Structures are given as structure tokens and as C-alpha cells.
Amino acid sequence: MAWDRFTGHPVTFEAALDHGTLDLMEILQEPEFQELVELASQICGTPTSLITLLDAHKQWITASVGTDLTETPREVAFCAHAIKTPNIFVVEDATQDPLFENNPLVTGEANIRFYAGIPLNPPDGRPFGTLCVIDTKARTMSERERAALAILGRQVQTRLELRAKQKKLEATLRENERLASTLSESNELFMTFMHNAPLVGYIKDEEGRMVFYNREMANRFGVSVDDWIGRTDYELWPEEMAGKLHETDLRVLSEGVPVEIIETTTDNKGGTLHWKSYKFPFRNRRGGMMVAGMSLDVTADVLRERKLSEANRQLEVLAATDALTGLPNRRVFETRAGEVFAEAVERGRPLSFVILDIDDFKKRNDRYGHAAGDEALRVIGKMLREVSVDGRLAARIGGEEFGVLLPAMSSAEAARFGRRVRRALHDLDCGPMKLTASIGIATLDATAFSWQRLLARADDAMYEAKRTGKDKVLCHGELIGRLMAETGGTMMAESAA
Helix, strand or coil, rough: CECCCCCCCCCCCCHHHHHHHHHHHHCCCHHHHHHHHHHHHHCCCEEEEEEEEEEECEEEEEEEEECCEEEHHHCCCCCCCCCCCCEEEEEHHHHCCCCCCHHHHHCCCCCCEEEEEEECCCCCCCCEEEEEEECCCCCCHHHHHHHHHHHHHHHHHHHHEEEEEEEEHHHHHHHHHHHHHHCCHHHHHHHHHHHHHCCCCEEEEECCCCEEEEEEHHHHHCCCCCCCCCCHHHHHHCCCHHHHHHHHHHHHHHHCCEEEEEEEEEEECCCCCEEEEEEEEEEECCCCCCEEEEEEEEHHHHHHHHHHHHHHCCCCCCCCHHCCCCCCCCHHHHHHHHHHHHHHHHHCCCCEEEEEEEEHHCCCCCCEEEEEHHHHHHHHHHHHHHCHHHHHHHECCCCCCCEEEECCHHHHHHHHHHHHHHHHHHHCCCCCCCCCEEEEEEECCCCCCHHHHHCCCCCCHHHHHHCCCCCCCEEHHHHHHHHHHHHCCCCHHHHHH
16 A cells, blocks of 8 residues: 555555556646646636546546545546546536436535536547536536637646656666666777667767767767767857857866756758757866767657647637637736726826726617627727727726726826717617617726726716716716715715715
């Protein structure tokens, strides 16, 4: 019996060896996998997200958001079903699914209603776990959420493969170092070892001339084991490339310590190769300084990392953008609102917030269908994207509600902006029903002690514009004036607050 170092639970060696559970669990405890779980939860809008591993008897939870569970029996795990499918496995309402309606994770305290999981597959194709999102409410998963979860699943899988490969390489290098130490006194055995090593190996003298390289290096560059003897990097590679290689060699010699570095060369066809190089100094029998190195071709890994970086960039866009309108979403709006509010207060500059809400949006949907409502949202989104200049930010912050941040704009300037938007809406062609909106504006003053309060004031002004006839622009100051007139001034303090 073994004890798992992360969960503290006993694990049989048979179970631990199934898919290498202990090694996988160790890798998946690294912070980058927790960050991917948190991103999955944010993009899919679920309170819970997990990375799980499955052995013969248990489901192990290695990274999670929204739960303290570290394991469950395999027989109740939704993920045990997800790994049997080639793509995303979705359960929209577990209480209505014959497969799960009596599952203790559904009927018990966990109260699972919605589940979506993407299987994780190693290079041999045998699934070992999932990335999944979970909710206590039944829901339908959008195509955008499915695409994002699939991208994140590939990232978990690729990063896991890279970590496993790195561990294997480190083990190989340790073994090679042990063998090199043992064989150093026997030149014949040393040469046999070097020429059969799966890595590129070489030795250079203090002047940078090649004095030895192994058969693997000769084969990789299409030369014999003697062709490059006596040559320097400047005779073998393009000048800029050679300069960087020689600079590393000089560093090893001057500092007298081993160096691990990513280097670049060309192959015998002119293509670019990336190497993970381990270089170290030593003295030969005559006392001369030498540089020895072993390099592993990591070109495929470098290209894979570049694809992952591009996928990360796409995920950042997905996480920050409303898919229908192309505008930033509420999360981006609130983050930026806090920043511009703090800056305006610190520098004593004007700042206005605008809330725009489409009039009769439900009537539009009911009468002409949801496609008509979506088209109205897209049209307004396109118009508001064009005003997001000079520090302004427009975003979709609710169903048919939009927000605009107007740094350095006074109340009068913001009102003129709102009226221009109102007139522009009248000119838009958006189907058989006229497109109008109620617009509320609030401007920073001494009583607005937070951006949330300023936003709430703009919201109040918008609702008053809607209540008093719609298709209007109303500033919060006008709303205060109306309240004072209606109540004889008794509500002044309450409204200002």
C-alpha cells in the first residue's frame, strides 16, 4: 500500500500504476493547470470546474474550482462516462437523464444538475481523465462555450505531455551523467556511449573549434564524423546564429559553470531547428579549457508552444468579448470602470458613465422572433464599437443593456454624446420595428464615492427615461431636480446618496 502525497489517501500500487496516476497527479498539481480550471469556469459561467484522473476504482480530483472534494468512487463519476466519448460529453439536466437521475452526486449534497466534460488522451489514445465544468442549475451549453472547453482540454493535454516528456528527458540526462562518470577512464567505452546516445553530443576547444561530435550529430546534419573537426561555429552556421552559439560557449568558459539554454541552428536543408542544450566546461589532460555539450531537438515542442500561445490569445479574446455584438463584456467594463474612476478622482478630471437600454426589446422578440432581437443587438454593437476611441469604452453589460465610459467628459458633453447616439439610432435600419433606446447619464461629483455608485446613478436615470416615455436621454442631475420638485426637496439627500 502507498500513500498519495497530495490527497493523503492510501493508494494500491496496482491502482497507482494504472495510467501512471501518481506521476500524472504530481504534474497536474502545478499552478498552470489550476489557472486553466479557473479559466474554464469563467468562460463557461459555471461555479465548478475540475481536472480529474480515473483509475480502476476512483476518480481523483487534481485541480478544482468550487469544490473541496479530492476523490469520488469511479462508479458515481460523470467523468467515467465522459472518457468513453470522442468529443464533449454534456448532461444538461441530470435529474431528467435516466443515466444519472438516481446518482448520489445528483440526489445528494453535491446537487449536480449540469455537466460538460472533455476527455484527456495521452499519445497512445487511451483516455485517463477529463477537464469538466459543473453547475447546480440545469442549462444549455453554447457553441462558443463548447469551443472554449475543447481548446482548454487540448491545452491541459498538451501541457501534460510536455511535462511528462521533460521528466523523461531529465531522467535520461541523469542516467547519461552517471554513465559518463563511470566510462570517463575508458576512451573506447566513452566513444561507444557517445556514438549511440540519442542526443547530439560535441566538444569544442577554447578557440571554439570542434574537436569531437557524435554520430547522431553527423547524421542530423548529413556529414561524416570527421567533416567538421577543426571548424568553428562561424564556418558552420549563418553569422548571427554562430555569434549567439559562440557567446554561450564563452559564458560557460568564463563563468566555469554548466549552462542550460535553448539554441537555434539550421538543418542541412536550410530549415530552422531548436535545441535544448546542456553545456559545461572541463580541462583536458594538457590543462586546456574545453566546452562539452549535449543537445536535444525540441523543434516540435517550440512549435507546439507557439500554437498554445496563439490558443491562449484566442481564449483571452473569448473571455473578454461578447460573441453577439463584438463588444467587450461586463467583466471588462467593470475592470476598466474601476481604473478610469480611480484616475479621474486622483487627477480631479471629469468622468461620465452612460447606460443605454433598448426600448420594447421583449416586444420585438415576441412579435418578430429572437433573430430580430439579436439583429438589434448586433446593429447597436457595431455603432458603439465606432465610438470606442480616445479612451472611451463601450460594452454589453446585460441582455439588452449597454454601458459607455466617457473619461474627461462633463455632464453637458456626455448629454450631447447621448443625444448623438439617440439620433444615430433613429437612422439605423433594423427591420420593421423602430429602434430606440432609453439613455441614462451620471457624472462624477463629490458625492459619488465609488464607480459602482456612479454606475447605479446612470442606471437610475435610464429607468426614469424609460418610465417617462422612452426614447430619451436623461442625466442624473435632471432626475434629482425632478425628485426635488415632486417632494419639495425632502428627497434631496436620499437621491444624492
